[in-house]
Amino acid sequence: MKLRFSIALSLVFVLVACNSGTRPPRIGSEAPDFTVADSDRTVKLSDLRGKTVLLNFWATWCAPCVAEMPSLVQLQSRMKDKVTVVAVSLDIDENAYRNFTRTRTQGLLTVRDANQKSNSLYGTYKFPETYVIDRNGVVRRKFIGAVDWNSAEVQQYLESL
Numbered sequence: 001m002k003l004r005f006s007i008a009l010s011l012v013f014v015l016v017a018c019n020s021g022t023r024p025p026r027i028g029s030e031a032p033d034f035t036v037a038d039s040d041r042t043v044k045l046s047d048l049r050g051k052t053v054l055l056n057f058w059a060t061w062c063a064p065c066v067a068e069m070p071s072l073v074q075l076q077s078r079m080k081d082k083v084t085v086v087a088v089s090l091d092i093d094e095n096a097y098r099n100f101t102r103t104r105t106q107g108l109l110t111v112r113d114a115n116q117k118s119n120s121l122y123g124t125y126k127f128p129e130t131y132v133i134d135r136n137g138v139v140r141r142k143f144i145g146a147v148d149w150n151s152a153e154v155q156q157y158l159e160s161l
Contacts, residue, residue, distance in 0.1 A: 026123075026131070026142070027140065028138065030139075033045050033046045036111045036117075040111075041109075043111045049137050051084045051135060052132065052158060054083060054085045055132075056072060056128060057090060057129050060091050060096045060099075067146055068147060069087075071149040071150050072085050072087065072108060073105060073107055075150065079155075079158060084109060086109050086110075088110075088111055088118050089112045092114050126144070132158070132161070
């Protein structure tokens with residue numbers, strides 16, 4: 001009987017901890033605006049208002065980021081009228097960034113933020129992380145780690161915005 005009570009009590013603590021009511025910072029708040037300029041382009045987040053934005057922080061040295069990239073490219077191609085993927089590379093090595101983007105990010109709006117100021121605004125230091133920002137500039141969701149952007153659940157969610 002004591003064992004059952006201990007197990008039940010432990011389960012209650014685990015369930016309470018899992019549903020503590022906390023959300024990632026920034027969810028439901030206006031997305032911090034930033035401007036990033038590299039040698040190829042300048043991206044200002046607020047210029048993209050009116051479309052749903054997937055703000056993806058990544059780097060070429062990040063294996064999960066590299067694995068995720070093809071599905072981001074496919075998503076952008078499929079949903080280009082509704083969603084804009086902004087892929088912010090945090091690479092310091094410009095050559096690594098250029099070599100990667102030349103062949104693997106066709107169709108994506110990519111920019112390199114070697115000073116890592118944009119991701120710092122969001123509190124992102126582990127990659128990849130992606131923020132879904134609605135048409136009004138409000139952060140609606142945060143994905144931590146690589147995501148299959150081709151999954152039916154993700155596409156339904158994006159269609160619903």
